[in-house]
Amino acid sequence: MRKRLLYILMFFITGTLFAQKPYWLEKRPQGGDRFIYGIGSSPIHEKDYEGIAKKQALVDLASQIEIKLNSSSVSELLAENDDIKRNFNQNIKTQISLSLYGQQLIGSYKDGNTYYVCFELNKQEYLKERKRRIEEIKRTTYTLYEKGVMMENQGRIMAAVEQYIRCIKKLTPILDTDMQYQGEDLFENIYSSLRNIWNGIEIGVTPNELTYKAYTTSRQKVSIQILRRGSAIQDIPLSTRFAKGTGEITTPTKTNSNGLSSFDVLRVTGKEQEMSLTVQVASESLPYKSMPKWLSRSIHRVWSIPNTQLPIHVAPSQIKVFIKNDTGVDAVKQFVRSMISQNYFDQVEDKSDAQVEIRIEGKIDKGELVEGGSYNLQSYYTTGSIELYDRYHEKTITSVSQQGVKTLLKQNTPKSKVDITAWKGVLKRLKPQFKKALSAIDIEEVSDDALTQHNEEKKQEASIPSTDTSTANKSPQNKTPSNINISSGLVGFYSFDQETTANLKGKENSDAVPASKNTPELSKDTPSGKGYSLKLNGEDYLKIPRLPIQAGHDYSVSVWVKTSHGGSIIGVEQPENNLITPAIGSITGGKFYVFARNDIYLRYPTLDFNPKLLLLDGQWHHLVVTFAMTDERNGIGKFYMDGKLMDTEKGRSKGLEYIAGYIGHTKGIELDYIGLIDQIKFYNKTITHQQITNLFKSKN
Numbered sequence: 207m208r209k210r211l212l213y214i215l216m217f218f219i220t221g222t223l224f225a226q227k228p229y230w231l232e233k234r235p236q237g238g239d240r241f242i243y244g245i246g247s248s249p250i251h252e253k254d255y256e257g258i259a260k261k262q263a264l265v266d267l268a269s270q271i272e273i274k275l276n277s278s279s280v281s282e283l284l285a286e287n288d289d290i291k292r293n294f295n296q297n298i299k300t301q302i303s304l305s306l307y308g309q310q311l312i313g314s315y316k317d318g319n320t321y322y323v324c325f326e327l328n329k330q331e332y333l334k335e336r337k338r339r340i341e342e343i344k345r346t347t348y349t350l351y352e353k354g355v356m357m358e359n360q361g362r363i364m365a366a367v368e369q370y371i372r373c374i375k376k377l378t379p380i381l382d383t384d385m386q387y388q389g390e391d392l393f394e395n396i397y398s399s400l401r402n403i404w405n406g407i408e409i410g411v412t413p414n415e416l417t418y419k420a421y422t423t424s425r426q427k428v429s430i431q432i433l434r435r436g437s438a439i440q441d442i443p444l445s446t447r448f449a450k451g452t453g454e455i456t457t458p459t460k461t462n463s464n465g466l467s468s469f470d471v472l473r474v475t476g477k478e479q480e481m482s483l484t485v486q487v488a489s490e491s492l493p494y495k496s497m498p499k500w501l502s503r504s505i506h507r508v509w510s511i512p513n514t515q516l517p518i519h520v521a522p523s524q525i526k527v528f529i530k531n532d533t534g535v536d537a538v539k540q541f542v543r544s545m546i547s548q549n550y551f552d553q554v555e556d557k558s559d560a561q562v563e564i565r566i567e568g569k570i571d572k573g574e575l576v577e578g579g580s581y582n583l584q585s586y587y588t589t590g591s592i593e594l595y596d597r598y599h600e601k602t603i604t605s606v607s608q609q610g611v612k613t614l615l616k617q618n619t620p621k622s623k624v625d626i627t628a629w630k631g632v633l634k635r636l637k638p639q640f641k642k643a644l645s646a647i648d649i650e651e652v653s654d655d656a657l658t659q660h661n662e663e664k665k666q667e668a669s670i671p672s673t674d675t676s677t678a679n680k681s682p683q684n685k686t687p688s689n690i691n692i693s694s695g696l697v698g699f700y701s702f703d704q705e706t707t708a709n710l711k712g713k714e715n716s717d718a719v720p721a722s723k724n725t726p727e728l729s730k731d732t733p734s735g736k737g738y739s740l741k742l743n744g745e746d747y748l749k750i751p752r753l754p755i756q757a758g759h760d761y762s763v764s765v766w767v768k769t770s771h772g773g774s775i776i777g778v779e780q781p782e783n784n785l786i787t788p789a790i791g792s793i794t795g796g797k798f799y800v801f802a803r804n805d806i807y808l809r810y811p812t813l814d815f816n817p818k819l820l821l822l823d824g825q826w827h828h829l830v831v832t833f834a835m836t837d838e839r840n841g842i843g844k845f846y847m848d849g850k851l852m853d854t855e856k857g858r859s860k861g862l863e864y865i866a867g868y869i870g871h872t873k874g875i876e877l878d879y880i881g882l883i884d885q886i887k888f889y890n891k892t893i894t895h896q897q898i899t900n901l902f903k904s905k906n
Contacts, residue, residue: 228313230324237326242270244309244325250316259314259323264306267327307339308332340380344387347376351396361439361465363403370400371497378498401508407434409485409514416518418474425760425835425891428516430458430467430485438465443491449515451481458485470835471518475645479520486513527551528560532567533590535625541633542566542592545640562603565593570628575617582617586624590632592640594647599896603647606639608632695762698754698888700869702728703737707748718869721749726870732884733766733826734905739884740869744773747870747878753778754888760841762832762889764901769881770824776886777872779865821847826882828902832892844892849902851895 246262248255354369385393444458453474568590576583591607707718755761830846870879
């Protein structure tokens with residue numbers, strides 16, 4: 207029995223080892239006019255070796271099908287570029303291999319390490335079936351093409367582009383055939399529509415030019431409209447960039463159904479007096495990657511992407527700066543000079559001529575001695591700082607520093623070399639800090655305008671009679687600066703002095719009107735002691751049908767309040783979406799909110815601000831909220847009280863619509879204001895700290 211089993215086992219092993227290769231692997235079969243054969247192989251260690259071998263066999267079959275271009279339009283396209291022609295031939299063979307039909311597997315074989323397959327294709331049956339499929343592909347493609355033309359006529363250019371690409375992809379397996387369909391060259395029509403898709407498109411911008419003061423933060427909105435022969439083009443992705451100069455800009459949204467879009471120029475940061483922005487269809491959003499390579503290369507050569515230029519005229523704004531270097535190392539001063547030369551500073555040698563003084567200070571301390579084999583190393587620890595000081599307003603603008611930066615040098619290295627090497631290490635770390643600090647400076651507070659304002663204030667101080675020492679030494683709140691420069695951007699002003707609640711700036715639909723059962727009263731108790739203020743008792747309030755400022759844009763709100771109870775000071779009607787909208791007020795628990803978002807309130811921390819102690823004291827206080835957009839959705843809000851910055855908060859503010867607002871009330875919060883309100887001002891920009899200080903000092 208054992209011998210019999212052994213003989214059977216040896217028979218199978220011998221049969222396997224000495225099995226003959228199939229005839230189609232020994233010699234490729236010749237099918238004459240009736241058949242063609244495709245052979246493929248794959249190493250057995252591949253995960254899908256059977257699928258890989260089959261794919262190779264089908265490619266082998268397709269390579270034996272002669273490709274003759276019977277379409278004149280395709281031939282003309284390929285004649286333009288040899289590279290496109292080579293890529294096209296490779297692509298169409300791949301497409302034919304994927305669309306073969308009627309092939310039969312006639313055998314497979316393993317030789318130990320490799321797997322082989324052979325397919326047979328009946329030429330006559332294949333050609334007969336292909337003819338039927340060609341007509342079917344043309345018919346369905348023509349239907350798709352008609353839809354693409356309709357999309358293009360409706361101004362849906364991007365949808366039309368995708369549709370034309372879809373049509374050409376569908377035609378690709380049969381592009382070697384005659385493209386005539388219903389008396390027209392189908393491929394020529396589709397390709398021409400795709401090639402000429404951007405013809406006649408114009409990009410218009412409003413305003414058609416911008417004017418800036420160098421390095422100032424002055425957000426300006428630019429509207430875009432895209433038309434094609436007078437009709438709006440929608441859903442077009444756009445991009446903006448500085449063609450000349452530098453600055454900060456937001457990304458435009460896609461055009462809407464009216465062909466409209468917009469973006470904001472936040473600031474310009476270059477020194478050029480003539481800059482320009484390029485506004486164009488966003489090339490990176492165009493569907494090149496969804497095209498076959500041969501089509502992508504051809505279209506990339508012929509498409510002329512629509513664009514326009516927006517000139518920016520920049521008025522020069524230089525700040526005179528004096529560099530005070532206390533380090534004794536000239537290289538440190540050279541470093542600072544090179545950094546500020548890239549910005550808006552003009553160095554002067556006379557300190558009395560400078561608006562800003564740059565103070566460079568530091569020291570080098572000798573540390574431990576590190577013993578070595580050949581020589582000893584001496585360690586040094588360097589501390590350095592750079593401060594920008596506003597000489598006229600007597601305050602620090604910004605400063606950066608590094609502490610205890612370690613340096614190792616040979617023992618007894620000359621002091622001059624120690625100083626240079628040690629400071630080199632410090633400056634390497636200070637450079638990114640200093641660069642960031644320079645870019646964050648608000649030039650408006652140290653510019654020529656600020657200097658003029660400072661000089662005017664000095665003149666005003668000098669004109670105050672000095673006969674009454676007690677009067678002359680009173681708080682600066684009693685002095686009114688002669689040039690407070692706060693009318694720019696003022697879009698809403700409710701003073702109540704003329705016994706009216708109208709918006710004195712005359713903005714449409716922005717007069718405050720009674721919205722409660724009782725009409726609020728006026729009071730002669732005001733911050734300045736003149737005119738009238740609004741008196742609210744917690745049951746009456748005013749409504750502003752259309753706030754003169756918008757969510758999603760820069761704004762500032764200034765108001766005087768006198769209260770012991772608090773409540774909603776400036777409120778908003780709750781929007782349907784989660785927009786952060788301008789609202790200020792105090793609520794129960796002693797907290798204070800500045801922005802309302804539906805029923806969720808973003809409240810400033812109370813670490814440095816306790817409204818119970820600082821606001822709800824029955825005295826007049828000046829409150830200001832500013833919000834500066836940093837991009838399309840986000841911004842930075844600041845809260846000031848009595849001219850002092852109390853806190854800064856990051857937040858989101860999105861939307862273009864004007865919304866309704868209230869004085870003494872916020873919809874959804876059952877905490878109406880009790881107290882006096884006066885001098886409510888709305889600005890469509892972020893006013894500066896200096897302007898806020900002036901508003902506080904002026905009291906009117």
